[in-house]
Amino acid sequence: MTVSSNIRPWQSPEETQEDLDWANLTIIDLAHFDEPGQKQILANQLKEASNSDGFWAVINGGFDQNDINEAFAYGRSFFEDYTEEEKKALEVDFTTGNYFGYKVRGNKPVFGTQVRDNTETLNIAKFTKDDTFAEYHKNNFIQNNHDKLAQLSRKVFEVARKLFILFAIILELDENYFVDRHLYDDPSDDSLRFMKYHPRTKEEDAQVENIWARAHTDFGSLTLLFNQVVAGLQIKLADGEWKYVKPVTGGLICNIGDTLNFWSGGYFKTTIHRVVRPPEDQVNAPRIGAFYFVRPGDKAQIQIAPSPLLKRLGLYRETEPIGGTEYVRKRVKDYHDVKGYNKQADKVFKLGEFEVIDGFN
Numbered sequence: 605m606t607v608s609s610n611i612r613p614w615q616s617p618e619e620t621q622e623d624l625d626w627a628n629l630t631i632i633d634l635a636h637f638d639e640p641g642q643k644q645i646l647a648n649q650l651k652e653a654s655n656s657d658g659f660w661a662v663i664n665g666g667f668d669q670n671d672i673n674e675a676f677a678y679g680r681s682f683f684e685d686y687t688e689e690e691k692k693a694l695e696v697d698f699t700t701g702n703y704f705g706y707k708v709r710g711n712k713p714v715f716g717t718q719v720r721d722n723t724e725t726l727n728i729a730k731f732t733k734d735d736t737f738a739e740y741h742k743n744n745f746i747q748n749n750h751d752k753l754a755q756l757s758r759k760v761f762e763v764a765r766k767l768f769i770l771f772a773i774i775l776e777l778d779e780n781y782f783v784d785r786h787l788y789d790d791p792s793d794d795s796l797r798f799m800k801y802h803p804r805t806k807e808e809d810a811q812v813e814n815i816w817a818r819a820h821t822d823f824g825s826l827t828l829l830f831n832q833v834v835a836g837l838q839i840k841l842a843d844g845e846w847k848y849v850k851p852v853t854g855g856l857i858c859n860i861g862d863t864l865n866f867w868s869g870g871y872f873k874t875t876i877h878r879v880v881r882p883p884e885d886q887v888n889a890p891r892i893g894a895f896y897f898v899r900p901g902d903k904a905q906i907q908i909a910p911s912p913l914l915k916r917l918g919l920y921r922e923t924e925p926i927g928g929t930e931y932v933r934k935r936v937k938d939y940h941d942v943k944g945y946n947k948q949a950d951k952v953f954k955l956g957e958f959e960v961i962d963g964f965n
């Protein structure tokens with residue numbers, strides 16, 4: 605067994621010198637969140653972002669660039685310090701629709717070619733008070749770093765909790781409307797994710813239109829991405845143009861997923877995004893990703909929130925509630941329990957009145 609209580613420090617790769625077409629992300633500074641009057645100010649800023657690009661960056665939510673580098677150091681340790689056998693001790697079983705554990709690289713062909721996907725992924729379930737997900741923590745990496753990962757998972761969730769308060773304020777709901785539906789200690793398929801992209805050759809990438817992660821929207825309520833220095837993540841703006849997400853030192857890049865979009869009657873935008881082959885000066889840099897995905901669980905019934913704002917805007921209607929976990933598992937299964945990653949352009953995923961476009965060109 606590889607014991608790695610000594611995690612090697614992470615050296616952030618150099619930023620690209622290429623002049624890429626960057627998106628203008630709003631920066632939400634949480635430094636003064638708890639001071640009187642601040643939440644309303646931040647809610648106004650977030651309203652703009654969530655209503656237009658659906659992506660923004662958070663700073664001072666308890667993370668600085670050192671904390672972010674530390675998270676990357678843990679991610680790298682999993683991918684590089686553990687054997688295939690140790691990693692596979694906890695392998696994802698997509699037939700169940702839960703996405704906990706390890707997904708090997710290259711398990712599926714892309715766009716009907718011979719080229720295979722280039723990502724290794726580890727999804728770490730929550731560390732709740734009742735240890736609800738203990739069975740999904742059974743691998744050497746998680747065991748060796750249990751307390752640290754538990755701390756990291758809760759700490760990043762705290763940023764999401766603050767954002768949920770702002771979303772409720774925007775919709776003129778009780779401040780805890782979304783907080784109560786996304787409690788860390790309630791069971792839900794949230795995950796702290798580490799991901800590693802393995803560069804392919806130029807020729808291989810050309811066969812799959814240089815796509816490293818096909819266009820999609822995120823399944824859950826909120827996604828937080830630890831500042832990614834290696835360019836490649838692109839968002840699709842309302843005018844159809846793709847823009848790169850620029851690194852934000854010390855920032856967490858956040859975006860709205862399909863469930864929060866539904867909860868808000870479509871008011872909070874869920875933005876299509878993808879990952880393309882990085883620029884040539886970064887293509888061989890290690891592209892490790894660290895994320896937190898917040899997803900509704902059993903206690904969260906997804907339905908359009910009875911928001912005064914949505915009512916005024918004509919976006920409110922009564923909807924039949926959908927169980928959070930039921931939705932998440934069906935969606936994961938539908939997306940991943942397949943023979944290959946194809947475009948499936950305009951394919952629709954439907955559960956009750958909840959419809960999501962699930963494939964894009």
Ligand SMILES: O=C(O)CCC(=O)C(=O)O
Nearest residue numbers: 817822832837877879893
């Ligand atoms: O790796 C990235 O930059 C984004 C990946 C992503 O969109 C996802 O895993 O949902």
Ligand SMILES: [Fe+2]
Nearest residue numbers: 820821822877
């Ligand atoms: Fe995504």
